[in-house]
Amino acid sequence: MKIFPSPESDSLQVCTVTNHRNLTLHVMMERSEMKDLGVRAVDLQDFWMVRCWRGTLKQPFGIKLFWNIHHAHPRFLNKTVLVVNNDVTAAFHLLNRLMNNEGLLDILRKTRYYRKPYMQRNELSREISKAIINEDIRRKIQFLMRKNRPDPYPGQMTT
Numbered sequence: 001m002k003i004f005p006s007p008e009s010d011s012l013q014v015c016t017v018t019n020h021r022n023l024t025l026h027v028m029m030e031r032s033e034m035k036d037l038g039v040r041a042v043d044l045q046d047f048w049m050v051r052c053w054r055g056t057l058k059q060p061f062g063i064k065l066f067w068n069i070h071h072a073h074p075r076f077l078n079k080t081v082l083v084v085n086n087d088v089t090a091a092f093h094l095l096n097r098l099m100n101n102e103g104l105l106d107i108l109r110k111t112r113y114y115r116k117p118y119m120q121r122n123e124l125s126r127e128i129s130k131a132i133i134n135e136d137i138r139r140k141i142q143f144l145m146r147k148n149r150p151d152p153y154p155g156q157m158t159t
Contacts, residue, residue, distance in 0.1 A: 081098075083091045099105050110123070143149070 081091045081095055096105070115123075
């Protein structure tokens with residue numbers, strides 16, 4: 001885990017914490033806490049920008065959609081998570097959960113390596129069929145969980 005301080009303030013600093021997945025987190029801490037963590041207060045101009053992923057986002061089916069498509073998912077890039085009591089790991093868990101809820105982890109997982117277009121099509125059809133099956137199962141479960149439904153088999157004696 002790397003912590004890069006920003007040179008904006010004397011006492012209170014906003015640090016960019018980067019973990020092994022290159023997820024970044026802004027942390028407000030004082031210089032004394034930074035010294036306890038072993039952070040040097042140096043002027044690092046290169047690290048003031050937030051980076052959440054350094055890879056390139058592959059476009060679906062090998063079709064060029066538009067230039068610079070890796071900026072097509074701007075929802076996560078502006079997230080700021082406050083760290084309570086210097087518990088950075090809990091903040092990273094929250095950050096990972098937010099990324100998972102927005103679907104960014106799935107995008108990163110699917111676009112990490114190059115896949116041939118037929119593999120992408122197969123994956124897409126698998127996802128569509130899985131979504132249809134899950135919708136049917138969810139509807140059946142909702143029907144079974146209702147309390148005051150009419151008896152589907154009237155007159156049947158069951159124990």
